[in-house]
Amino acid sequence: MxxxxxxxxxxxxxxxxxxxxxxxxxxxxxxxxxxxxxxxxxxxxxxxxxxxxxxxKPNEVVKINKAVHFAISTINIQEFISHLIALEIGYSDWLGTVKKDYVRNDGIIQVYFQDPNGYWIEVNNDVR
Missing domain, CATH: 3.10.180.10 (2,3-Dihydroxybiphenyl 1,2-Dioxygenase, domain 1)
Known part of the structure; x- marks a missing residue:
């Protein structure tokens, strides 16, 4: 394997x-x-x-939606959310509720936001 x-x-x-x-x-x-x-x-x-x-790729059209994202984990999720707020970067939960994190059924907290190109990024506290 x-x-x-x-x-x-x-x-x-x-x-x-x-x-x-x-x-x-x-x-x-x-x-x-x-x-x-x-x-x-x-x-x-x-x-x-x-x-x-x-x-x-300045002339390429990339189709972007929230299902196409990458996720990054941090043990300090609340501190990171404060960092986003200080940088004035809007974030939401999976459903799109602004300035709201989401707690998954397994207890993992996650937030979503977009980079300057529109790519979705998830940051969560799943550091196992």
Whole structure:
């Protein structure tokens, strides 16, 4: 049987500079060198060494809905929600209720918000 781990998430972005600034400000991600090519794609890294690749595609149309999202976990979910509020980034629960978190049946708290390109991001406290 194969074993897999997540290596990176790649998303198309309209403005790579604006996206880099957003992800660094919201998640304090560090930019690392794009070792794959000399393209304008920029790489960021999470604390667990998983990467986020931001691929500039200013003329592409990407269909976005909340079901297409990625999730990031933190043990300090309430502190992170306060961070979003301080940054004036709107958030909601899964149903779209503004400024509301959601507690799943298993007790996990989650919030959703969008990056500058409209991608949905879930942040939860599922750190198991």
């Amino acid at each position: 194969f074993k897999f781990t997540v290596n990176h998430i790649a998303i198309s972005v309209k403005d790579v500079v604006k996206s880099i600034e957003f992800y660094q400000e919201v998640f304090q991600l560090k930019e690392i060198k794009n070792t794959a090519s000399n393209s304008k794609t920029r790489w960021l890294v999470f604390n667990d060494n998983r990467q986020l690749h931001l691929i500039p």
